[in-house]
Amino acid sequence: MKTRFLEFILCMVFILVSACFYGQKYSTRTGNLKFEASMSSFEEVAAENKTASAVLESSKGDLAVLALMKGFRFKVALMEEHFNENYVESDKYPKASFKGKIEGFDASKLSTDAKSFTVTGELTLHGKTKKVTDVAKISKAGDTITIIGGFDVKPGDFDIEIPKLVSKKVSEKIAVTYNLILSK
Amino acid sequence: MNRFFLLTACLLGITFSYAQDDLLSELDSTQVSDSYATAAFKGLQIVTLQTTKMPAKKEVYFVVSHRFGTVKDGFSEFFGLDQATTKIGGVYGITDWLSVSASRHTLLKVYEAGLKYRVARQSADFPVDIVGYNTVDINSLFKKEDYPKIEFSDRLTYITQVLISRKISEKLSLQLVPSYIHKNLHNPALENNNQFSMGAGGRMKLTKRLSVNVEYMHNFDKPDFYTNPLSIGLDLETGGHIFQLLFTNSQAMTESGYVTNAAGDWGKGDFFFGFNLYRVF
Numbered sequence: 001m002k003t004r005f006l007e008f009i010l011c012m013v014f015i016l017v018s019a020c021f022y023g024q025k026y027s028t029r030t031g032n033l034k035f036e037a038s039m040s041s042f043e044e045v046a047a048e049n050k051t052a053s054a055v056l057e058s059s060k061g062d063l064a065v066l067a068l069m070k071g072f073r074f075k076v077a078l079m080e081e082h083f084n085e086n087y088v089e090s091d092k093y094p095k096a097s098f099k100g101k102i103e104g105f106d107a108s109k110l111s112t113d114a115k116s117f118t119v120t121g122e123l124t125l126h127g128k129t130k131k132v133t134d135v136a137k138i139s140k141a142g143d144t145i146t147i148i149g150g151f152d153v154k155p156g157d158f159d160i161e162i163p164k165l166v167s168k169k170v171s172e173k174i175a176v177t178y179n180l181i182l183s184k
Numbered sequence: 185m186n187r188f189f190l191l192t193a194c195l196l197g198i199t200f201s202y203a204q205d206d207l208l209s210e211l212d213s214t215q216v217s218d219s220y221a222t223a224a225f226k227g228l229q230i231v232t233l234q235t236t237k238m239p240a241k242k243e244v245y246f247v248v249s250h251r252f253g254t255v256k257d258g259f260s261e262f263f264g265l266d267q268a269t270t271k272i273g274g275v276y277g278i279t280d281w282l283s284v285s286a287s288r289h290t291l292l293k294v295y296e297a298g299l300k301y302r303v304a305r306q307s308a309d310f311p312v313d314i315v316g317y318n319t320v321d322i323n324s325l326f327k328k329e330d331y332p333k334i335e336f337s338d339r340l341t342y343i344t345q346v347l348i349s350r351k352i353s354e355k356l357s358l359q360l361v362p363s364y365i366h367k368n369l370h371n372p373a374l375e376n377n378n379q380f381s382m383g384a385g386g387r388m389k390l391t392k393r394l395s396v397n398v399e400y401m402h403n404f405d406k407p408d409f410y411t412n413p414l415s416i417g418l419d420l421e422t423g424g425h426i427f428q429l430l431f432t433n434s435q436a437m438t439e440s441g442y443v444t445n446a447a448g449d450w451g452k453g454d455f456f457f458g459f460n461l462y463r464v465f
Contacts (some may be wrong), residue, residue: 053211064207077240078464085223086392099208
């Protein structure tokens with residue numbers, strides 16, 4: 001009986017220790033995402049989400065980001081309603097997510113001066129998943145890692161239809177930018 | 185000791201694989217969602233009755249509506265198009281839950297002022313949207329020369345409605361409309377000055393930007409020679425415009441005229457064509 005008990009305790013200690021060393025996680029619940037699909041000389045089509053959550057596994061450079069579609073705020077309320085109702089169908093597909101990897105990531109080499117890293121991963125939106133690659137600027141100050149970057153997406157890649165009637169007002173190339181301030 | 189190593193290895197393996205796969209699902213549990221049901225209706229009106237939709241804060245809706253003459257008169261009146269009545273007005277959102285409106289109707293030369301306020305919203309915790317709607321109609325048709333004793337208060341009609349809607353599915357929304365109308369000026373031989381009615385309406389989306397709407401009101405204080413309004417409409421939404429094409433057996437566009445003075449009869453081919461046009465600024 002005694003050895004069993006000892007085994008159990010040792011086991012737990014091992015797991016705890018390993019989890020501690022392994023789990024170098026930085027996260028946020030107030031990540032900032034923006035996108036803009038404006039066409040020149042037409043009304044601004046842009047929105048911002050200040051409540052994206054993100055987590056970075058610093059030992060491996062794994063990055064995951066999640067945002068609620070209804071968390072995107074437009075300047076024009078009607079545009080926001082149409083975005084949710086007609087374009088991204090937020091009731092059917094409430095979330096957008098990104099799961100990827102920061103290549104060559106090493107937390108110990110980060111400093112307050114931002115360095116460029118290539119980020120690759122899969123973006124899931126409107127029920128469709130697509131590979132995206134971009135270059136992010138990453139810096140570190142104390143226990144805080146800041147990741148800033150951006151990439152372009154095409155609505156068509158995610159089965160988001162832009163009706164002909166408004167095709168002049170909504171860009172075919174949508175610029176997405178992100179600013180994630182992650183802490184331990 | 186073998187068992188010990190085996191067990192540890194197993195458990196370590198589990199923690200590793202957990203950490204690798206579940207960065208995303210870890211985030212899932214931390215999200216708080218905004219659970220309000222949105223856009224039960226596309227427009228501010230089902231057909232002629234108001235919907236529970238509110239203009240957003242600082243939004244301005246410009247409204248032009250027409251109801252043509254009865255279709256029954258046929259080609260000589262171009263199926264009613266020779267006798268158009270018009271409503272022209274505006275709605276302004278003071279906040280997301282309160283809006284004011286003003287409009288002018290050619291029928292009976294009515295000026296209408298309205299107040300619409302949201303009391304409750306449909307969400308995971310509450311089943312329906314509840315909106316209050318009050319208007320005052322000012323009849324400016326009566327001339328002082330013809331009716332020397334008429335007072336300003338005689339021109340007024342008060343309308344109080346409660347709008348209760350539920351977005352049942354993405355496509356289907358239904359609404360109940362209890363309504364109370366008080367007329368300062370009325371002919372006691374013909375009708376009550378207080379009229380209660382109960383109605384219902386709904387919309388069914390055909391595509392993302394097109395829906396069919398139906399509404400009916402039952403007036404409990406209705407004299408025999410009037411009918412109960414039954415209307416059907418088609419909503420077309422194009423960016424900042426909402427266009428509603430409709431057929432109805434009640435020509436008036438004020439709630440009071442629409443509910444208490446419906447004169448058309450669907451069964452006799454006596455109905456009216458019309459449309460509502462909204463532009464949102």
